[in-house]
Amino acid sequence: MNTLNLQYANGVHQRAHAQTLPFLSPTVRNGIIVPGLPTLPPGVERYVVKGGGSVTVKVEQGDNITLVDKDGLQAAELVLFDDNGSSKxxxxxxxxxxxxxxxxxxxxxTSTSAKRLHRSLSKHDIDIVNAEAVYIANTHSLPGEQQQFSAQVSGTLVVTAPGLPMQVDAQNPVSDIILFIERVNPTTKRIVSPAEPLADPLQDVNIQPGQARAYIVKKGQYVQIMDVQGRECSDFQAFDLRALDNNRFEDIDPTTTRALVGGLYPMPGLYAKYYSISQQPLLEIIQDTVGRHDTFGLACTAKYYEDMGYPGHVNCSDNLNIEAAAYNIPERKGWPAINFFFNTMNDDSNAIFMDDPYSRPGDYVLMRALTDLVCFSTACPCDIDEANAWNPTDIQIRV
Known part of the structure; x- marks a missing residue:
């Protein structure tokens, strides 16, 4: 810190050295203050192969495959199965x-992920016993080292980051491998299938864009809301089923929830619950693989599209009204809802703005019901702005 050095001469303060005080100088910051999200070129996909885990991806002949040893010294194994289930x-x-x-x-x-992988491979009649792999030892690899391959046939690629739990006297922890797929046909539209269930579901419903669904979730059951293709919003609302039987409407109140959790929306941990207006907890967030949602705006409405110049556009509020009618819930011009995966922010002028969602294919929110509920979910049809990255897709609901 700059200081003022004062000397005393004949009882008079004399300034020997003076510099501008720091708090009187304008603040200067070098470099990027808020870095943006890294972007990939068109046709390039990125996957994280967790240490000790695997990733399964469909590839086409000619696709380029790049493996990056994120932390170094991590082995990797690649197996490419053709459409007949054999591998070479x-x-x-x-x-x-x-x-x-x-x-x-x-x-x-015996882990859940191992069972999911086995089910996924079994669906494609893949010969696991006689599978032939390409193994990369990486015994001396440095962080960031790369290995590149090219798919000679179309099929199913399985990449694993094998390893055993580290012994207490060793220095060989398993770490992640980053997988990049550069598509030979980047303009080809690829339809992603829903990821394998976390457990055997009681309900497994696919909602197409421009549709909504109502479903019952009993106390203690889990509901998973999955963005199948990535970058798709889903409005969500839940009503206390017993209150509905008594003609009372105890649904998620975003304002009450924000006040009680002290945040924009609940996240896994201590402040993880969604509340009704009477401050009763309805659901608890268990897992959230995205962490960016919206609790301020309404589900999209007819008025929004009319104001934007698209009268008659299908909208989530009208779709929710159709589903809610079966439970004698009065219509609402605009539904206050939890808009999962909707990427909204406040700027310096206190305006709310939006951008493309952060959610990737297979990202999800997992919640546990704290009472018997009737829930409503949508796959937002908005194709006029960034809400769904200009391309509405489907949502998967599992209970």
Missing amino acids: AAYLGQTRGQPAQGLQQILSG
């Missing part, structure tokens, strides 16, 4: 392969 190292442009021990090690486990 030659499918990845390699002359030598070996048994897919990493894949078999993961499948031999």
